[in-house]
Amino acid sequence: MLNKKVLSCAFEKTINIEWHKGQFTTNNFLHILIHELGHIFYFYDWExxxxxxxFYLKQFLGHKINNLNKFSELDKEKVLKIFANSNYGLSDDDELLAEGFAYWLLTKQSMQTKIWEFWNEYFTSYLPQIRDKERKEV
Known part of the structure; x- marks a missing residue:
């Protein structure tokens, strides 16, 4: 079994280089591990x-933000990008969700913002309803 110190040393240089480029929101190994778990979550739900x-995040935000449904799809894309907390999160859809997942799990209570509240509601309330609906159809 690899311990945290070994893993930390092995990836420290790469993580720090990517962090300084703006690719990661942090150079914290735990954050990156949780981010990768977000990918598992994303692909599990897809498979x-x-x-x-x-699609569901846009739909959820559309219901949460006044009059968003009257806006064009481009405007929904702009709103979705508010939830990307790094350049890496903007790179593609699964990175956005993985970054959001890590942000949601790792944000201390004293640091929680309205964006955190949206992620929290999406993961704890809205998404379970979607899963229940999809289970019935599978």
Whole structure:
């Protein structure tokens, strides 16, 4: 079994280089590990239920933000980008969800913002409803 110190040393240089480029929101190994778990979460839902998180995240935000449904799809894309907390999160859909997942799990209570509240509601309330619906259809 590899311990944290070995893993930390092995990846420290790469993590720091990518962090300084703006690719990661942090050079913290735990954050990166949770981010990678977010990818597992993303792909599990796709493979198991064919849930497209970005589609549902846009739908969720559309319901949460006043009059968003009257805006064009481009405006919904702009709103979605508010939730990307790094350049890496903007690189593609699964990175956005992985970054959001890590942000949601690792943000201290004293640091939680409205954006955190949206992620929290999406993961704890909205998404379970979507999964229940998809389970019935599978």
């Amino acid at each position: 198991t239920f064919k849930i497209n998180h970005i």
